[in-house]
Amino acid sequence: MEIDAFRQTEIGYQAPVGLLASSKPALVLLIDDDAVMRMHLRLCLDQEGYEIIEAKTGQEGLEIYSREHPDIVLLDAVMPGIDGFECCEKLQALAGDRPTPILMITGLEDRVSVDRAFAVGAMDFVTKPVHFAVLRQRVRRLIQQSQLQQQLETANRELLRLVSLDGLTHVANRRRFDEYLDTEWRRMQRERLPIALILCDIDFFKSYNDTYGHQAGDRCLQQVARALQDSIKRPADLVARYGGEEFALLLPNTHAAGALVVASATCKVISTLAIPHSSAPVHQTVTLSAGVAGLIPSPEVSSEAFVAAADKALYQAKAKGRNRCCLGSLDSVHPHF
16 A cells, blocks of 8 residues: 555645534444554545444454444445355345445456456446545445435424324324224235224314314314324324224224223323313313224225224214224124124
């Protein structure tokens, strides 16, 4: 390695970018069995403000990667034991769906080696002898691209969250409910597991709005939504605003009997909120009516019929005096209700 090549990094030197968009320096993992090469790489990258850790073998690099989760890996292609190509494949497997950019350093300039580097997951490569000005710029670019990709993924997740939420109550909206029902219906059918649905409706809500005004009505919806959200305990369960003053609780891997218990408890929770409702004919507080349906999905029954069964049970609860829950049924799936 010629020291003059390293001195080229002084030409056109720019301010360190190790911090980039974050207050924490980017972490660079160097994996190379050549101590002299690691020293030159460290000297080059120190100027950029990066935090640097070193590994002398592919196996050591894998262990450090699992522990430290670096922002970029500089990987020698030719090493004893686990070579760079195999190490790169293993690094990709460890990264899962959040890949770390890998820059391969190789003395092999043949097309087969270059193609292989990209095939195993390297995002870029440099050849020896290393031109350090080029290396510095490629490391900078790969880290920036990785950070931008992470920011884009974060923004997309937030956008997806926002388009899936009801703006007023901050529980899932109807669109999210329909998507989740389709997904879980198919999954429960494949796995031969039960799924249950609770459709619930705030009793006499129109008269509540007429008496207290729409702003109070909005606050009532928010209180009920929070109580419903608090009533579910499992990550797979979903609370959604189904429409107007109607809410849905979708409970995968739940039998109808279990959903009926949840519905009954939910109705009691809403009653204990003791939200005044002077125009309600009986209880003088806000109450909830609920309809329950549950089954093991099969090709003979559609998800639409499943929802219709819960909706019919909801109307039965209202017809029987409200502030209660009823269990629905489907003639074609009677063994599972």
